[in-house]
Amino acid sequence: MTELHLWLRHEVRSTERRTPIVPDDARRLVDSGVELTVEDSPQRIFPAGEYEAAGARIAPAGSWTSSPRDAVVLGLKELPDVPTDLTHRHIYFGHAYKRQPGAAELLRRFAAGGGALLDLEYLVDDHGRRLAAFGFWAGYLGAALAALHHRGRLTAPLRPAGKDDLDETLRPAPGDEPFTALVVGALGRSGRGARAAFATAGVDPVCWDLAETRELDRRALLDHEVMVNAVLATTPVPPFVREEDLDDPARRLRTLSDVTCDVGSPLNVLPVYDRTTEWTDPVRRLCKEPPLDLIAIDNLPSLLPRESSTGFSASLLPLLLDFGAGDPWERCLNRFHQASRELGVEEGESGRG
Template sequence: MPAPKSLSADSLPPHSLRIGLIREGKVPADQRVALTPKKSVEAQTTYPGLRVIVQGSLVRAYADQEYRDLGLSVQDEVADCDVLLGVKEVPVALLVPDKTYFFFSHTIKKQPANRELLRAVLARNITLIDYELLTDAAGQRVVAFGRYAGIVGAYNALLTYGRKHGLFELKPAHQCVDLDDMQEEYFKVKSLPPLKIAVTGSGRVAGGALEVLDKMGIRQVTVHQYLHQDFAEPVYAQLRSGDYHRHRDGRPWDTADFHQHPASYESTFAPYLPLTDLLIACAYWHPAAPRLLSEADTQRPDFRINTIADVTCDVNGSIPVTRRAATITAPAYDYVPATGELAPAYSAPENITVMAVDNLPCELPRNASRDFGRQLLDHVFPHLLAGDPDGVLARATIAKGGQLCPRYAYLADYVG
């Protein structure tokens, strides 16, 4: 097997490292792209030893001509490139042997649907670098679509609440040209009753959700105010992990310990159940962590939540009424507390209407792609083009040379 090409731009002649932007092959097709036309040009300008080649696509949010207009090469195949950048999982039939790929593989939790994908990666001697695993020295992710998941998720939450109660009709996010167009819809949200909105989480996703609520003019209150005061206007509170969990043996809250040992904690979300009208769930959930609420909770006489936007969309996860993922075009369904069954969205006032879409950033693909490309240029390309001295890429490499990397050896039984 030939030695892999060095990824150091300092010692490379022009165009010696070719990066291919692959056409998304997963069905349904994703309109996002790792690098927009302008970000592609910026990459070439910043690193003279790099050339970006674009695989033609009829569904990408940025048309092929937008790349050509900036002097970028668009061609039907990019198999001659050294590094291939995608977004979603690459279908097994499209994987090119002996290449370095970047994409979200969704394999690190042993997801059954992607077992054959990882097996093919190993069999074809592919180096797989997963965006989800790219972290800095402190362990924080450096690239993600989370902000736009939160933005679209909160928008869909209000869209769903408005439809359920006949208050207003917002244009679906996927029908908006971009974020600016979607924000024009915010002005329709003027007839909200004095409801209480709980937003869980403190990361990128929750941050995106809070952006929307703030721009819609919904006032943020403290957790204490949320629990102990009534308001004559709609308000929201951001609930961090320590606001609705406690250690089982009564120890003081410890965020780091919670992330390391989630099974040692229990949910204390019960006080919010009789106070909350709309729940926007943006918190990352580990399968060992307690569920936010139970199906039995939904039958309590004082249970008040009538609309849930499960932005994280963990099916049968932290929110047990999230029984399945919905779709962009049909983003909601009803859960019937009396029977535990699902029903069409908005079919009865007493039902809980659930918005659960697992690819929310796809609804604003141009904006989401711009942000993602910015993150790649700022936090990944410097390592890609300088030999990865800090191990950023190494930590995110699941497979190389036909083998699982040591950090991901636990996947051996998954692919065995």
């Protein structure tokens, strides 16, 4: 492994409790010769003291902006709006390669500063499979919230918990009415998580994947009371739910949980909403009659921050130990260059090493 200075940044989103590297894995990085700086972050599920005990240096929140230029900045969710010129290599979920709102602006910031985006969504193996993902827990929580809402037991604002506490509320209670549920994308990581949550809730969902959606039976889809979408489309496909379906008087679908949250992308399979929902107000009514409620939270795994962070960190650790030395990182960088070209962004000095 080439010499690496890794800088774990504080997340600016107040509801982001996760971390891509947990303290136990931080210790392994330090022991392997990685220089690790961890920003103080009051909301992170693991306190800074645990990273310090693992050998990391602690820095103030947001100080990555003045870190050495060769430091690699690691995070999960969006960057703050300043600085406008991004000079570092950043590892995080950029959501900028499918023409999402703000994508070109973000890539221009990298071009202006000579930095590069190594997007975790595109850190993949030879077959295009993501190597580090929160998918299982995203699916688990997407289905859990849908089941709780459908049974009238979802309370706001949402608060992080442990899995045992969540499952206690999720298990069927006396008086709960049975309902029909559909998981689309059931064979992927998120789909498996959704199926596990429904099992805890005492629900046996119908499971669809590529074979069942290749020729979509929309009538059958709309006949389920609860639907969880766990499909991350990479090529255009017919939408699963359309605007005209909202007013269909025969529609039985009442709760729609979108785990993917690809809102704003032309590849969105649920183009019936234009903004995600929040922890403070997790459910949005899309249609009054017949009623249809939407749950579309784009950081669902942060509701189980310890479990989801531990699993993600275990997957990311070996990749960081081989940072810059293998195909996954090269593919990641190439995808950044490709996306910049597709959006007409002049890259300048971006993508050093």
